[in-house]
Amino acid sequence: MDLNKYASFSLKDFLEDDDFVNSIINTSKEDSLFFAEMLLHYPEKKEDIETAESLIHNYRKQDTFLNEDRQAEVWKRIEAEARPVKQAKVFSLLKLMRVAAAVLVVGLGAFTFWYNQQQNFSTTFGEIKTVVMPDGTTVLLNGNSSLSYQRGFGKNPREVWLKGEGLFKVIHLNKNPANIKPAERFIVHCNDLNIEVLGTTFNVNNRHNKINVGLITGKIKVTANNVKKAAPSLILAPGDYVEYATKKVVLKGKLAHPERLANWSKRQFVFANEKLKNILKTLEDTYGYQIKYTNAAAMDMEIEGEINVTGVKELLETISASLHVSIYQNENQIIIN
Template identity: 30%
Template sequence: MKKQLSDYNAYTLADLINDEAFILWVLQPDETTNTYWQNIQKAYPTLNPSIVSAREIVLSMRFETDSLSAPEQQQLWQNIAAKTVLVKKTGKIIPMWYRYAAAAVVVGILCCIGILYSVNQKVNIETPYGELKNITLPDGSIVTLNANSNIKYDKNWDKDEIREVWISGEAFLKVNHLHKTGKIQKHERFIVHTGAVNVEVLGTSFNVNDRRGRTEVALLDGKISLGLNADAAKQLILAPGDIAEYANGKLIKKPINVVEYASWKDGKLYFRNVPMAKIFDYFEDIYGYKVVVDDPKILEKRLSGALSAKNRDVLFKAIGLTLNISITPKEDSRELVVTSK
């Protein structure tokens, strides 16, 4: 709730810096707050020099808004307001130098907090249904994030620490190879955390898929080792052409055509005698539709071939023509209606 105009009669620079309404006006002005503070300046012209100085102090810390989201900014101000009391309303007159010193302390606290947020902040990237995104990590590694997927990593990577990312959904990674010779250093290690599996690499290209309680890791080139969160001692080594699958508490390895497996990043889908039930699961994960079939036998049909996935409607039509079925997306109900022709 905003204060009455009379509350600002004895306001000082320190009071303004500690006033949440003033800070929000400076950082996020709108028509209402502009009118409110214009009235204050008209009512108390002697307060104008302090308002100008306080604005400069708050705006000098504007760099924080580039790295903090709106909820984070609000929480930050709330924390500061809860822990910082500059002036207590008593009958004593507090020397002006003390008030300015207190204001300087607050500015220092804000700067330190802003720096800590900037250094320790995590990057969190999500892709919507039907969209891919290419991401360059701090070390130059490239990640292609599939639709309906998420990646998290530290904004700043310490040169003396392990490179780590957290992935849910599906992603293709091409890791920057840092190790050259000798013993592997800590910063040369690269670990992907996905589901219950940890994937460690030095420099390689591989695909991770973590959906529906099943985690798959397919290796194109290089070498990776897989371990479980629950049993880090057990390691599974993959060679190019291997895929590791974790489901129901078991981690197994088998050969696969990984080029076709990871072709989604290039806008292509390869199917080799794949049941439509599994393909429809993929469509639900990628496009966000609930599949509804008029005949359960459609789920038993199998599909083989290479199809372009760059256009969703063209993809649905191609599959429909191949299997003599109709695939119709219903936007209002977010259903994919599949019927026999």
């Protein structure tokens, strides 16, 4: 097997890869050494590999068949396909799923486990990734962010969980606002804040125990899960901006240019009358830079007017020229003098 081909594999990719599935069913010493080497190169794949292996074994142990004779017959055929014979077609997990689905009659079993398993997506510092949901909704994840949802997404309310920052473009399913079906609801969970929408575009930033929600188009409802008492919901219209912290809304305003909430997706930095510490905090959160100040007073220096630049280098040059400070960059460390 080619080690390089697994560099960008997700859980779904492992489950659909003939070589991988066959190696799990017919594990050899060479396979064990290969996977050990893979984990050395791609330690972040460990969870996906272990989950895929568990799923494959669960299917092979499935005991909810019509009868024992039928079960033995099916698995005998599956195992025959899985054996590496000359010119034989390699075993496919998807084929196994089709066979299993045809003979399963009762129980949650392994298929339910697979169907309801959580889907996870994440980005590294400085990375931007597009996630397309099963209903066609797209989520653009900013650097150092994560998104998850259940594999059975869409059968029940469409629910996702976000950490970090994401730009949502939600597909509208409801035709009758007076009768919203469960599967037509779309809910974003951020810690103890829920954001419910029908079809809209909005930006969510969930970092440092603060959640910022800005609406670009459409309408959303923001509700806090206060353990002491039910918190009132807020209905946001385009341009509304909410900051939520310590179980309460601490800021609600109107954005003059709500479309600028999406500027980060183009790797643009846009700030207006902002303090230096808040500007550079963005570089820490999404790009992984370490910021150091030789003079703590510099943190509260404010740039008057608007900054609209593309790229970290241009941002630092603009800050230096505007505030008359010296900025030194050493790999991922930025020092402000």
